[in-house]
């Protein structure tokens with residue numbers, strides 16, 4: 001399939017407009033490899049025909065398909081280990097304290113909300129739900145329930161979200177990051193896959209959301225996990241998203257980014273902190289202060 005330099009440029013512009021993804025100039029091979037079968041289906045193999053169709057604003061499903069084809073959904077359970085360890089060990093106890101204070105001041109349903117932004121096929125929010133479940137089942141929070149720590153999980157990709165919602169993971173995905181104990185405890189096993197238990201699923205709400213859109217529809221959070229997502233955007237888009245994250249966090253709330261990511265050179269009011277080996281960014285103020 002032939003793609004001219006001008007056509008590649010048009011794909012770059014389209015992807016940035018649709019989801020903020022910055023496609024480097026060296027990614028022609030990737031565009032060609034990932035779009036070949038799609039172009040065959042929609043444009044009879046002609047990239048020119050495909051481009052003219054997808055550039056019409058009404059080509060919504062074609063646009064979703066393009067975004068899904070060119071974004072990376074790489075993920076695994078408890079990816080990188082340490083952020084989840086810190087979440088379990090140091091962040092959850094502080095969130096529990098916040099919930100207890102809210103309960104004492106008369107909140108009808110006291111909660112600490114957690115957001116997995118860019119959740120892909122769901123391994124991140126399910127990992128968070130397992131951590132929450134273990135925490136409330138342990139003797140440090142017997143007065144609380146999983147529902148006190150609701151998790152919103154969002155992604156731009158409807159296809160990834162459909163899989164995440166089903167909570168059905170093939171064995172090779174379960175093998176990445178779960179202990180045998182977690183697998184037995186939280187996934188009912190079929191021959192080739194495992195299905196997440198209801199006790200995890202009921203803690204998570206999945207929702208389609210494009211991070212380049214206005215984000216204030218999702219409400220306020222105590223903790224935002226946005227890991228291995230910002231890395232695909234340019235500085236302007238990162239800035240715009242992080243500013244919105246800041247506004248959506250409650251005072252003292254935390255933004256946790258991926259191991260290879262930072263807010264370096266962005267103009268935000270976040271205060272960087274090291275929580276163990278994990279880099280986190282705090283909305284400066286009181287609250288969550290004993291971390």
Ligand SMILES: C[S@@+](CC[C@H](N)C(=O)[O-])C[C@H]1O[C@@H](n2cnc3c(N)ncnc32)[C@H](O)[C@@H]1O
Pocket residue numbers: 018019020021071072073074075076079117118119120121124154155156157160209210211212226227228229232258
């Ligand atoms: C590499 S995965 C990271 C998954 C998970 N957070 C982790 O660290 O394992 C990146 C995810 O970001 C999503 N994504 C990319 N651009 C997005 C956007 N504009 N809005 C929302 N999600 C986006 C992709 O669909 C993909 O699922």
